Each structure stands twice: as C-alpha cells, then as structure tokens.
Amino acid sequence: MRIVVLAGGIGGARFLRGLKAAAPDTDITVIGNTGDDIHLFGLKVCPDLDTVMYTLGGGINEEQGWGRTEESFHVKEELAAYGVGPDWFGLGDRDFATHIVRTQMLGAGYPLSAVTEALCARWKPGVRLLPMSDDRVETHVAVTLPSQDTAGGTDGEADGAGERKAIHFQEYWVRLRASVPAHAIVPVGADQAKPAPGVLEAIGEADVILFPPSNPVVSIGTILAVPGIREAIADAGVPVVGLSPIVGDAPVRGMADKVLAAVGVEATAAAVAQHYGSGLLDGWLVDTVDADTVARVEAAGIRCRAVPLMMTDVQAAAAMAREALALAEEVRA
Amino acid sequence: MRIVVLAGGIGGARFLRGLKAAAPDTDITVIGNTGDDIHLFGLKVCPDLDTVMYTLGGGINEEQGWGRTEESFHVKEELAAYGVGPDWFGLGDRDFATHIVRTQMLGAGYPLSAVTEALCARWKPGVRLLPMSDDRVETHVAVTLPSQDTAGGTDGEADGAGERKAIHFQEYWVRLRASVPAHAIVPVGADQAKPAPGVLEAIGEADVILFPPSNPVVSIGTILAVPGIREAIADAGVPVVGLSPIVGDAPVRGMADKVLAAVGVEATAAAVAQHYGSGLLDGWLVDTVDADTVARVEAAGIRCRAVPLMMTDVQAAAAMAREALALAEEVRA
Numbered sequence: 001m002r003i004v005v006l007a008g009g010i011g012g013a014r015f016l017r018g019l020k021a022a023a024p025d026t027d028i029t030v031i032g033n034t035g036d037d038i039h040l041f042g043l044k045v046c047p048d049l050d051t052v053m054y055t056l057g058g059g060i061n062e063e064q065g066w067g068r069t070e071e072s073f074h075v076k077e078e079l080a081a082y083g084v085g086p087d088w089f090g091l092g093d094r095d096f097a098t099h100i101v102r103t104q105m106l107g108a109g110y111p112l113s114a115v116t117e118a119l120c121a122r123w124k125p126g127v128r129l130l131p132m133s134d135d136r137v138e139t140h141v142a143v144t145l146p147s148q149d150t151a152g153g154t155d156g157e158a159d160g161a162g163e164r165k166a167i168h169f170q171e172y173w174v175r176l177r178a179s180v181p182a183h184a185i186v187p188v189g190a191d192q193a194k195p196a197p198g199v200l201e202a203i204g205e206a207d208v209i210l211f212p213p214s215n216p217v218v219s220i221g222t223i224l225a226v227p228g229i230r231e232a233i234a235d236a237g238v239p240v241v242g243l244s245p246i247v248g249d250a251p252v253r254g255m256a257d258k259v260l261a262a263v264g265v266e267a268t269a270a271a272v273a274q275h276y277g278s279g280l281l282d283g284w285l286v287d288t289v290d291a292d293t294v295a296r297v298e299a300a301g302i303r304c305r306a307v308p309l310m311m312t313d314v315q316a317a318a319a320m321a322r323e324a325l326a327l328a329e330e331v332r333a
Numbered sequence: 334m335r336i337v338v339l340a341g342g343i344g345g346a347r348f349l350r351g352l353k354a355a356a357p358d359t360d361i362t363v364i365g366n367t368g369d370d371i372h373l374f375g376l377k378v379c380p381d382l383d384t385v386m387y388t389l390g391g392g393i394n395e396e397q398g399w400g401r402t403e404e405s406f407h408v409k410e411e412l413a414a415y416g417v418g419p420d421w422f423g424l425g426d427r428d429f430a431t432h433i434v435r436t437q438m439l440g441a442g443y444p445l446s447a448v449t450e451a452l453c454a455r456w457k458p459g460v461r462l463l464p465m466s467d468d469r470v471e472t473h474v475a476v477t478l479p480s481q482d483t484a485g486g487t488d489g490e491a492d493g494a495g496e497r498k499a500i501h502f503q504e505y506w507v508r509l510r511a512s513v514p515a516h517a518i519v520p521v522g523a524d525q526a527k528p529a530p531g532v533l534e535a536i537g538e539a540d541v542i543l544f545p546p547s548n549p550v551v552s553i554g555t556i557l558a559v560p561g562i563r564e565a566i567a568d569a570g571v572p573v574v575g576l577s578p579i580v581g582d583a584p585v586r587g588m589a590d591k592v593l594a595a596v597g598v599e600a601t602a603a604a605v606a607q608h609y610g611s612g613l614l615d616g617w618l619v620d621t622v623d624a625d626t627v628a629r630v631e632a633a634g635i636r637c638r639a640v641p642l643m644m645t646d647v648q649a650a651a652a653m654a655r656e657a658l659a660l661a662e663e664v665r666a
Binding site: 041072075076078100104118119 | 405430
C-alpha cells in the first residue's frame with residue numbers, strides 16, 4: 001500500500017512515527033511544509049523537514065519535540081557574544097551542521113528536494129520525505145504590534161492602536177509566541193511555486209492520503225496553497241482522511257487556535273474539517289471528547305469517527321494511525 | 334610610539350602578547366596574513382587573523398595555540414556523520430560562530446577589513462588588526478604526491494615518481510603535515526591584490542616595524558607579496574627589526590624548514606635574515622644558541638644580536654619584544 005502524508009513539524013512527525021509502527025510494510029511518502037523555512041545567520045533552516053527527519057531517524061529531542069538530542073548551544077552562545085541575532089530561535093550545535101550542509105548544497109545548485117534526499121541518506125527516516133516545493137515559499141503573518149514593539153517587522157504603518165506589519169511566521173510563532181493579533185496568513189511565493197519533483201506523482205499513485213494533526217493553516221494549509229497539490233489530492237480518487245489537531249476547545253499542542261482565528265475559522269474539530277471541506281476530505285477523526293461533533297461533520301459530507309487523539313507515546317500515535325487507515329478503508333468500501 | 338607588526342598565526346600572536354606586555358602604552362597595528370584563509374563548509378575561515386584575535390582577546394586554546402578555549406566539536410562530528418568533509422581541519426563549535434558571522438558579513442558586502450574590525454569589537458585585542466588585503470589571496474603549494482595519495486589535488490600530472498599538483502596551503506600543512514616534497518609556494522592572487530585600507534598608512538606612520546618569529550615564507554612572505562607593502566616598509570625610513578623563527582637547526586614550531594626548502598632558503602637564522610635582505614631588514618634577533626651566526630648576519634648589512642628566543646610564556650615573549658625594540662632604537666641611533 002502506498003500512503004501519502006502531508007506534514008508540518010512536531011505533530012506530523014509524531015503521527016508519522018505511529019504510522020510506521022502501525023503499517024510497517026507500507027510505502028510512505030511525506031510531503032513536508034517548507035513555508036516556515038527561514039534564513040538565519042546566512043543558513044537555510046527548514047524546521048518542519050528537519051523535525052520529521054530527526055523524529056523518524058532517531059535524532060530528535062523527545063522532550064521538546066524539535067531539535068537534536070544530546071544537543072549543545074555553543075555556536076548560539078558565541079553568536080550572541082558577537083551581538084549577532086536573532087537570539088530567539090533555538091539552533092543547537094548539532095542542528096547547525098544540518099543547516100550548514102543544506103546551505104552548502106543549495107549554494108552548489110542542488111534543489112531542496114535533492115538536498116533533503118541527501119540529508120535523509122544519513123537519517124534513514126523510513127519514509128520518502130519530499131519538500132512541498134523546491135521554490136521559496138515563506139509564510140508571513142499580518143499582525144498588529146504594540147507601538148513599543150516594532151523590532152524586526154517590515155513595511156509597517158503606524159496607527160493609534162499599534163503598528164500593522166507583515167512578519168515572518170517564525171517571528172510571530174517563536175519570538176512573539178503568537179501573542180499579538182494576527183489578521184492574515186500569507187504564504188508568500190506560493191502562487192508562483194511548483195510542487196517539488198515527485199509530489200504530484202506520489203499523490204497520483206497513492207492508495208490513501210492522510211492529513212496528520214498538523215496545523216491546518218500554516219502547515220497543511222501552506223502545502224495545499226502550492227498550485228496543483230490541492231487539485232491532485234481532490235482528483236486522486238482515493239480516500240483522504242485527516243485527524244483533528246483540535247481536541248475540545250484547544251489545540252493539542254502549539255497555538256493553532258490563533259492562526260485559525262486569523263483565517264476566520266473556529267477552533268473546533270468540526271470547523272477544521274469544514275475548513276478543509278468535503279471536496280478534499282473524505283474522512284475525519286475527532287477525539288472522543290468531541291464525539292458530539294461527529295454528526296455535524298458527517299452532515300458536511302465527511303465521514304467522521306471519534307477516537308482517542310492524544311499522541312502521548314508511539315503506541316497512542318500508532319493506534320491513531322490504525323484508526324485513520326480503518327476509516328480510509330471504510331470510506332473506500 | 335606607533336608599532337607595526339606583520340603577523341602569521343601562533344608565533345605572531347604569542348609575540349604580540351609579549352609586545353603588549355612589554356610596551357603597554359604603544360599604538361600597535363597588526364597586518365595579518367590572509368594567504369592561508371580557506372573556505373570550508375561554505376564558510377570563510379581566516380586562521381591567522383583568528384589566532385591573533387583569540388590570543389590577544391583571551392579566547393585562545395593555550396595548549397594547542399589555535400582555536401577556542403572550552404571548545405566542543407559537535408558541528409564537526411555531525412558534518413562527518415553526513416559524510417561532508419574535509420575532516421582534517423579542526424573547527425570547533427565556538428570557532429564556527431566566528432566563521433558564520435564573518436561569512437554572513439562578507440555576503441552582505443562588507444570587506445574583510447570591516448568584518449575583522451567588527452569581530453574585534455567583541456574580542457578587544459588591544460591592537461588594531463588589519464588583514465593584509467581585502468582581496469582574495471590563497472597560498473598554494475606545488476607538491477609531489479605519492480601515486481596512491483592524490484585526493485584533493487587539482488590539475489595533476491602523473492609521472493613515475495608520483496603526481497605533481499598544486500594544493501591549498503592548509504591541505505599541505507594540516508592534512509599532509511608537510512610530509513610531501515614541496516617545490517614552490519605560490520600566493521595565488523597576490524599580484525592583483527591591494528593592501529587593505531589602513532595598511533600603507535600604518536606603515537607610513539610607524540616608528541618601528543617588527544617581523545615576529547612567524548613563518549618567513551607563508552606568513553610574512555605572503556604579506557610582503559601584496560604589491561606595495563614591501564616597498565612601503567623598505568621606504569618607511571624607520572627601523573625594521575625581525576626575530577628568527579629558526580633556533581639552531583630547526584623551526585621553533587611548525588614546519589618552516591619545509592617551506593624554506595621549497596623556496597631554496599637554508600633553515601638557519603642567518604639564511605632567513607639574508608632572505609629578507611638588508612634592503613628590508615635593519616635588525617635581526619637570533620637565539621643565543623645561534624650566537625655564532627651574528628657575524629654572518631652583520632656582514633650582510635643587518636644589525637644582529639643573540640638573545641633568548643623561546644616563547645615559553647608571556648614573560649619570555651615580553652623579553653623578546655623588549656630586545657626587538659631596543660635593537661630598533663640602536664639601529665635608529
């Protein structure tokens with residue numbers, strides 16, 4: 001069986017680890033979000049691709065969910081001693097090596113997809129990891145900054161209530177911890193981007209397509225914003241099943257509610273399913289605490305089941321993956 | 334008093350530390366060798382400038398004489414795990430930060446002299462550190478490699494006795510430990526290089542010019558190969574005093590005898606003085622074990638004294654600096 005998974009960072013990576021455990025003999029292609037890629041210190045950093053690669057390759061820092069295990073931060077300390085920022089993005093010494101290799105390969109002319117394949121030759125994640133695109137896409141967030149906090153933004157315009165700016169997603173997410181009002185999420189460059197080599201082919205050959213409990217706006221939404229990918233999934237003629245990143249009234253992790261608000265979507269399991277829509281999604285898993293929303297989702301034309309969705313460990317993630325695959329077969333039948 | 338010092342790496346840096354101790358109220362400008370600069374992992378590494386900066390700024394690894402104190406090597410370990418080389422050049426995590434900042438500033442369009450000044454704003458070496466040139470100069474060594482060891486070279490031509498190649502100085506010095514025959518030392522690009530801003534001005538305003546016991550071929554020789562620098566020193570009309578890097582029959586450290594052989598100069602204190610020549614050098618210090626060569630140096634028109642030249646600690650280096658300044662005053666009188 002061939003499975004295609006659209007993935008963001010931590011949630012996607014942990015789900016994938018469960019999927020590998022649940023379906024060890026399947027052929028899994030991961031289409032990774034690159035909209036939160038960022039250039040730091042002259043280096044190209046791809047947080048979501050690396051989180052998937054490190055998690056599936058056994059190098060992840062389990063507690064924090066991103067970055068490397070047995071990590072040190074000497075490079076970062078020294079950069080700070082030089083007064084070179086930003087200081088709010090956590091790059092460890094071992095992690096730096098990944099960005100150095102990637103940047104050097106990109107500089108030598110290799111596309112990101114080839115670079116990702118080369119990095120994965122070391123990590124052996126057990127899946128085929130593709131960036132959504134080899135073209136640069138950068139998620140920006142339109143925010144209102146308090147008047148005193150205007151550092152790092154661009155093209156600002158002052159008004160009485162603060163300053164409205166478009167900032168890089170990482171600045172919004174990591175530096176500001178999504179603490180300022182977000183008005184819009186714009187995947188800059190997405191409209192001109194082409195799917196990376198292999199992306200449309202993998203979707204076309206898939207038996208099942210899964211949306212893990214990744215962020216529906218800035219992770220899966222960004223992947224779907226690359227022209228051709230949403231259409232290919234809708235037209236694939238195979239079950240497309242997603243898992244809700246919202247349990248009860250809150251995101252399982254991260255701050256998905258903030259970016260959902262920015263695009264006018266209620267932070268509930270049902271609303272996220274409707275945001276994807278029945279044109280894209282055939283099945284949807286909500287947590288057992290949201291069992292009362294199953295009827296609302298099914299009324300929207302999406303087959304829905306309530307199952308435990310807390311990825312407390314690999315076994316829990318594997319159980320979720322089994323439920324997703326079971327729902328896919330139910331949809332197919 | 335204004336002192337200009339031409340410096341390579343370890344020997345130059347340790348002498349400078351002594352000079353600062355011996356003459357704390359002087360204005361010292363260091364013209365640093367950049368001929369052994371190298372691009373590694375897409376980063377610009379300037380070993381000699383960094384050794385001077387770290388040594389005078391209190392960040393040097395005292396035992397090895399280069400690199401940072403309290404260093405770790407996680408980036409290097411990870412690069413090796415990716416199979417990305419070279420693995421023979423010792424870059425520590427803290428050191429990497431310097432190269433990252435430098436590379437980023439160079440990429441932003443700053444010349445190396447401005448970058449060096451910015452890095453020194455942190456280290457406060459207590460001297461003005463100038464690269465010899467903002468232009469790229471790269472010392473290559475023409476060597477004969479054993480037939481089985483041809484990795485890393487360029488433009489080779491095989492013959493019965495091995496392969497003749499031009500390799501980067503660092504490959505000759507660090508990877509091969511100067512273990513293969515060297516036929517020529519070529520500072521590639523030097524003939525087109527211009528002295529960095531401030532270099533000729535500092536020489537023109539100097540009261541004394543010193544050549545520390547740095548390598549006369551690949552350190553001081555490379556600086557002198559930048560058009561205008563040798564002439565400015567010869568025409569400065571102030572005492573130019575050097576210290577022999579050869580004590581007895583051997584270099585005090587490093588493998589200066591190998592590169593002296595490559596340029597046809599005997600590895601003796603007297604021969605190095607004659608290699609610089611009386612047109613450039615007014616005074617020369619040899620070690621007490623070489624007292625018998627004083628007459629030979631003086632016969633060549635260079636004032637010479639025999640004094641202890643082993644830089645066993647800062648006090649010893651300071652004593653050498655005092656002797657050099659005393660000889661300069663003797664020459665001037």
